[in-house]
Amino acid sequence: MKSVLITGSNGLIGSACVEKFASEGWKVIGLDNNMRGQIFGDDGSTKKTGEKLSKKLKNSEFIECDIRDNKVVEPLIEGVDAVVHCAAQPSHPRSLEIPLEDFQINAWGTLNLLEMVRKNNPDIPFAFMSTNKVYGDAPNFFRYEVVGRRFENTQYDSFDEKLQIDHCGHTPFGVSKVAADLYCQEYAINYGLKTATFRGGCLIGSNQKAVEMHGFLGFFTKQILLKNKLKLYGGGLRVRDNIHSSDVAEVLHTWVCNPRPNQLGKYGTAYNLGGMRENSVSIFETIDACEAKTGFKAIWEEAPERESDHIWWISDMSRFKKDYPLWKGLTKDLDYIFNELLQNWIDVFGLKVKLKEKDYFRKIR
Numbered sequence: 001m002k003s004v005l006i007t008g009s010n011g012l013i014g015s016a017c018v019e020k021f022a023s024e025g026w027k028v029i030g031l032d033n034n035m036r037g038q039i040f041g042d043d044g045s046t047k048k049t050g051e052k053l054s055k056k057l058k059n060s061e062f063i064e065c066d067i068r069d070n071k072v073v074e075p076l077i078e079g080v081d082a083v084v085h086c087a088a089q090p091s092h093p094r095s096l097e098i099p100l101e102d103f104q105i106n107a108w109g110t111l112n113l114l115e116m117v118r119k120n121n122p123d124i125p126f127a128f129m130s131t132n133k134v135y136g137d138a139p140n141f142f143r144y145e146v147v148g149r150r151f152e153n154t155q156y157d158s159f160d161e162k163l164q165i166d167h168c169g170h171t172p173f174g175v176s177k178v179a180a181d182l183y184c185q186e187y188a189i190n191y192g193l194k195t196a197t198f199r200g201g202c203l204i205g206s207n208q209k210a211v212e213m214h215g216f217l218g219f220f221t222k223q224i225l226l227k228n229k230l231k232l233y234g235g236g237l238r239v240r241d242n243i244h245s246s247d248v249a250e251v252l253h254t255w256v257c258n259p260r261p262n263q264l265g266k267y268g269t270a271y272n273l274g275g276m277r278e279n280s281v282s283i284f285e286t287i288d289a290c291e292a293k294t295g296f297k298a299i300w301e302e303a304p305e306r307e308s309d310h311i312w313w314i315s316d317m318s319r320f321k322k323d324y325p326l327w328k329g330l331t332k333d334l335d336y337i338f339n340e341l342l343q344n345w346i347d348v349f350g351l352k353v354k355l356k357e358k359d360y361f362r363k364i365r
């Protein structure tokens, strides 16, 4: 039986990977120290997700530990057949308040894992969850026009990996993730490690412990159902693409099972990973859909733009599609994602709300 070490295993993507790899017959070792609870407070805590998973998956092992604790992590790395690295300080606004901790977790933590792999188990695949924030606010350098209830980029249908990463603002989070992303590439180029980096757009699913500083769709659906006021930072026309955590896990599993070098025989490929145009939605479109599905009126106000925030992001996944032609693409559309999130909050808070318009996007698009 093959085994995989998944860091950040209580989090949104880590937990989806735990389920995916376990269902494919892997022995899973999950590592998490509930840092998300420390970073964002109790609303952000992922501890319960870990507890649920450890009860459900008897063949998996869950270890409460920091990725920077080499005494525990190094022996684990020696014994596994793959590493999927999802642990992170994941918020760009929060990183402005805790830049040193952000660097320590994201940049140093990733380098430290790579070094342990290089020394102890250099032939295994190492998948790294990176972010589209490595491109800083470069997406904002293009021209946008208002089309209906959203901005549209007048030059690009979506962004691929050739977008510049320098000469733009990142926030400390973007910088620590660029460092980690480039270290993954560097360890492939100079040490021959089998790495790849996956630059996520908005990743979403009901295991996300959404807070205002991280997880926009999860947070919006929660606030609308609880009738709390939303702040629309930078207005409502901004566009995000959304991919369900199970679709992310599928991509990571596909790569880990068959890591491919590039044409020069080197690993370290960077892949954009997101909901693409089909799962893109503006903030106003999000509010419209939530209102239609819940029958509630959202309460909101405009707020100043957040530092280095994207005006518009839609991922181009052509590179991954070309390298993995058998990948079946997204399996969860916007209606699936919205319905799941809303129903999850209805259950969590015991609300007496029956969802309507379950095919809202399918009808209007």
Ligand SMILES: NC(=O)c1ccc[n+]([C@@H]2O[C@H](COP(=O)([O-])OP(=O)(O)OC[C@H]3O[C@@H](n4cnc5c(N)ncnc54)[C@H](O)[C@@H]3O)[C@@H](O)[C@H]2O)c1
Binding pocket: 007, 008, 009, 010, 011, 012, 013, 014, 031, 032, 033, 034, 035, 036, 037, 046, 065, 066, 067, 068, 085, 086, 087, 088, 089, 090, 105, 109, 129, 130, 131, 132, 199, 200, 201, 202, 203, 204, 208, 209, 215
């Ligand atoms: N969610 C998104 O929209 C999104 C978008 C782009 C990229 N990403 C990236 O995907 C990855 C996973 O994100 P997520 O949404 O699942 O985040 P998450 O916060 O839900 O999960 C991360 C997990 O890592 C754990 N963790 C943090 N620091 C740790 C440490 N030092 N040691 C051990 N565990 C630690 C946290 O407790 C948490 O459970 C991250 O690298 C993130 O930057 C996420």
